[in-house]
Amino acid sequence: MKQSAAEILREYGPFPDIAQVHGLTFDGENVWFASGDKLNALDPETGKTVRSMDVAAHAGTAFDGQHLFQIAEDRIQKIDPKTGDVLTTIPAPGGGDSGLAWAEGTLWVGQYRDRKIHQIDPETGKILRTIESKRFVTGVTWVDGELWHGTWEGDESELMRIDPQTGEVLEKLDMPPGMGVSGLESDGGDQFFCGGGNSGKVRAVRRPRR
Amino acid sequence: MDSLITAAARALAAGDPLGALNRVALREDAPALALRGIAMAQLGDFDRAKILVRRAARAFSPKEAVARARCIVAEAEIALVSRDLGWRVKALDAARATLEAHGDHVNAAHARYLEIRRLLLIGRLDEAERFLAELDPTQVPPASTAAHELIVAGLAMRRLRTKEARAALARAERAALQARIPALKGEVESAFHLLNTPAARLIARGEERPLLLEDVEALQTSKAFVVDACRHVVRDANTFVSLARRPVLFALARALAEAWPADVPRATLIARAFRGKHADESHRARLRVEMGRLRAVLKKLAGVNATKQGFALTPRSAREVVVLARPVEEQHGAVLAFLTDGESWSSSALALALGASQRTVQRALDELSAAGKVQWFGRGRARRWMTPPMPGFTTTLLLPAPLPSD
Numbered sequence: 001m002k003q004s005a006a007e008i009l010r011e012y013g014p015f016p017d018i019a020q021v022h023g024l025t026f027d028g029e030n031v032w033f034a035s036g037d038k039l040n041a042l043d044p045e046t047g048k049t050v051r052s053m054d055v056a057a058h059a060g061t062a063f064d065g066q067h068l069f070q071i072a073e074d075r076i077q078k079i080d081p082k083t084g085d086v087l088t089t090i091p092a093p094g095g096g097d098s099g100l101a102w103a104e105g106t107l108w109v110g111q112y113r114d115r116k117i118h119q120i121d122p123e124t125g126k127i128l129r130t131i132e133s134k135r136f137v138t139g140v141t142w143v144d145g146e147l148w149h150g151t152w153e154g155d156e157s158e159l160m161r162i163d164p165q166t167g168e169v170l171e172k173l174d175m176p177p178g179m180g181v182s183g184l185e186s187d188g189g190d191q192f193f194c195g196g197g198n199s200g201k202v203r204a205v206r207r208p209r210r
Numbered sequence: 211m212d213s214l215i216t217a218a219a220r221a222l223a224a225g226d227p228l229g230a231l232n233r234v235a236l237r238e239d240a241p242a243l244a245l246r247g248i249a250m251a252q253l254g255d256f257d258r259a260k261i262l263v264r265r266a267a268r269a270f271s272p273k274e275a276v277a278r279a280r281c282i283v284a285e286a287e288i289a290l291v292s293r294d295l296g297w298r299v300k301a302l303d304a305a306r307a308t309l310e311a312h313g314d315h316v317n318a319a320h321a322r323y324l325e326i327r328r329l330l331l332i333g334r335l336d337e338a339e340r341f342l343a344e345l346d347p348t349q350v351p352p353a354s355t356a357a358h359e360l361i362v363a364g365l366a367m368r369r370l371r372t373k374e375a376r377a378a379l380a381r382a383e384r385a386a387l388q389a390r391i392p393a394l395k396g397e398v399e400s401a402f403h404l405l406n407t408p409a410a411r412l413i414a415r416g417e418e419r420p421l422l423l424e425d426v427e428a429l430q431t432s433k434a435f436v437v438d439a440c441r442h443v444v445r446d447a448n449t450f451v452s453l454a455r456r457p458v459l460f461a462l463a464r465a466l467a468e469a470w471p472a473d474v475p476r477a478t479l480i481a482r483a484f485r486g487k488h489a490d491e492s493h494r495a496r497l498r499v500e501m502g503r504l505r506a507v508l509k510k511l512a513g514v515n516a517t518k519q520g521f522a523l524t525p526r527s528a529r530e531v532v533v534l535a536r537p538v539e540e541q542h543g544a545v546l547a548f549l550t551d552g553e554s555w556s557s558s559a560l561a562l563a564l565g566a567s568q569r570t571v572q573r574a575l576d577e578l579s580a581a582g583k584v585q586w587f588g589r590g591r592a593r594r595w596m597t598p599p600m601p602g603f604t605t606t607l608l609l610p611a612p613l614p615s616d
Contacts, residue, residue: 022216036220058220059213073217073233095237096212112212113239138211152211154273155312178313182211197211 006159006173007206009191012047014200021195021202023060023100023183031193032068033202034061039070042202053084060100069107071097090125093118099149099184103142110137110149132167139184150181157181215241227252240269244281256292257592260285276312279305283321290324293555295562319350323357330364331563339365356385356394363401370427375405410440413468413533435512435528437467439535446528449510458483459504466523470531473522542574549584554594
C-alpha cells in the first residue's frame with residue numbers, strides 16, 4: 001500500500017450562509033455541493049458560487065452526465081439541474097448513507113459507520129453488490145477505473161483507493177490533522193474535489209500521477 | 211457525513227425533537243444514540259436521555275474524542291437540569307479539557323458553565339465566582355452569553371449586590387433576544403420578577419413591612435443592629451456573629467430584638483427558645499445559662515440585661531434594632547429555599563445541597579408534602595420534588611451538538 005500526505009491545491013469558501021458542506025459532484029464545469037437545504041454550484045476557476053437550488057441535501061451528491069443525484073434523509077433524489085425539480089426518488093440502501101457516485105450506469109453509495117459501499121440500481125434502488133471497506137466511508141468516486149473513498153473519524157481523515165473486488169486498501173492520502181473529507185469527486189483529471197464538512201469549505205486535492 | 215443523522219440534527223436544531231427521533235428511532239450507532247438522547251432531553255424524559263447519551267459516549271470510537279466529550283457534557287447538563295448533583299464532576303472536567311485541546315472552545319466554555327451552575331446550586335459561591343471570572347462572555351454564542359449573565363445575576367443577588375444583578379440581567383435579556391430561545395427569555399423575565407418581589411420582611415418596634423432585595427442590601431450598610439433570620443446571623447455596622455449552629459441562642463436574640471426597646475418576659479423567652487409550655491424552675495435555670503452565653507457572644511454588639519420580669523437588649527452603638535425575616539415564615543425553610551427554584555429535585559440531591567442527612571430531608575419533604583407546599587412525581591429512586599410552579603432560576607437545556615461534523 002502506498003501512503004502519502006494529501007497535497008491541498010486550493011481551498012474554496014467558507015461561503016456566506018453555508019455552515020456545512022456534505023456531498024459534492026462535478027458536471028465538467030461547476031462543482032455542485034450539498035449544504036443541508038441547498039445544492040450550490042461553484043465555479044472552480046473563480047471560486048464563486050454561481051447558482052443554488054432549494055432542495056434537501058443531507059449527504060452525497062452525484063452527476064450522470066444529465067441529472068444530479070442527491071441523498072436526503074433515507075432516499076436518493078434525481079434532480080433536473082436546469083430547473084431544480086426532483087424528477088424521481090428511490091430508497092437509499094441503508095441507515096447511514098453518506099457518499100454517492102455515478103459510474104458504469106449505476107450508483108455507488110457509501111455507508112459511513114457501516115464501512116460499506118453499495119452498488120445500486122439507479123431505477124429501483126436495489127442493491128447489486130456490496131464492498132466492505134476497513135474504514136468509515138464518506139465520499140465515494142470512480143476515476144479511470146479506480147475506486148476512491150474518503151474516510152473521516154475524529155481528527156483523522158484520508159482519501160483511500162481500494163480494490164473494488166476485495167475492499168483492500170491500495171493507496172492512502174492523509175489529510176492534514178483537523179481537515180475532514182465529507183464528500184469526494186474527481187474532476188476526471190489530476191485533482192479531487194473534497195467537501196470539508198463543518199469547515200464549510202470545498203478543497204481541491206492533487207490526485208497522484210500514475 | 212450521514213444523511214439521516216444530518217437530517218435529524220437539522221430537525222433538532224430547528225426545535226423539532228420528534229422529527230429528529232423519527233429519523234433515527236431504530237438506529238443504535240453512536241451518533242444516532244446521541245441524537246436520540248438529546249431529543250429525549252428536550253422532550254423532558256431525562257432518565258432515558260441520560261442512558262442514551264451515556265451509551266453514545268461509549269459507542270464512539272477512541273479516535274472520536276470530541277464526540278465522546280460532547281456526550282459527557284450533554285450528560286452532565288441533563289443531570290444538572292434534573293437536579294442530579296451527584297454526577298461525575300471529574301469526567302466533565304476531563305471532557306472540557308479534551309474539547310479545549312481540540313479547539314472546540316464553545317463547548318469547552320459550555321462545560322465550564324455547567325460546573326459553575328452546579329457550584330451555584332450547592333452554594334459554593336466563591337468557587338463559582340472564581341471560575342466565572344476566567345470566562346469571557348463575548349467569546350461564546352448568544353445563548354451562552356445569556357447563561358453567563360444569568361449566573362452573574364444569580365451570584366450578585368445571593369451576594370446582595372442588586373445594581374450589579376440588574377445590569378447583568380439587562381445584558382442577559384439582550385443576549386436571550388439575540389439567541390431567539392423563548393425559554394431563555396422566560397428565565398431572564400422570571401429573574402427580573404424575582405428582583406421585584408419582596409425578598410424579606412422587616413420587623414421593627416413591633417411593626418412589619420415587606421422588603422425588596424434592594425432594601426435588604428441597603429440594610430446591610432445601615433448602622434442598625436440586625437437579627438437576620440434568613441441567614442441566622444446577628445450584626446451591626448462593625449460586628450458580625452453567626453448563630454447558624456446555635457438555634458437556641460438565635461431564638462432568644464430574635465425574641466429580644468422583636469420586642470426592643472421593651473423587655474421580654476421570662477416565660478415568653480422560655481416558650482420561644484425551648485418550646486416549653488410551662489416555665490418551671492429548671493427552665494428558669496437553663497434560661498439563665500443560655501442568657502449568659504448570649505451575653506458573651508453578643509458582647510461587642512449589645513448588652514443583655516435582666517429586668518424585673520425578663521430580659522432586654524441594649525445595643526452598644528446602633529440606634530435601631532430590627533429583625534430581618536423570610537417573607538413567609540414556615541418550617542423547613544431551608545428545604546423550601548432550594549425547591550423554590552422551580553426545578554425538580556431528588557431527595558438525595560437536596561441532602562447533598564443542604565449538608566443534611568437524607569432521612570432528615572425526607573422527613574421535611576413528607577411534612578411539606580402533607581401541608582401541600584411541595585409536590586412530587588416519579589417513584590422510588592426516580593422520585594423528584596418541586597414546589598408548585600413559581601418564578602425562579604431555571605436552567606434551560608443548551609445541549610452541545612454531539613457530532614464533530616456539525
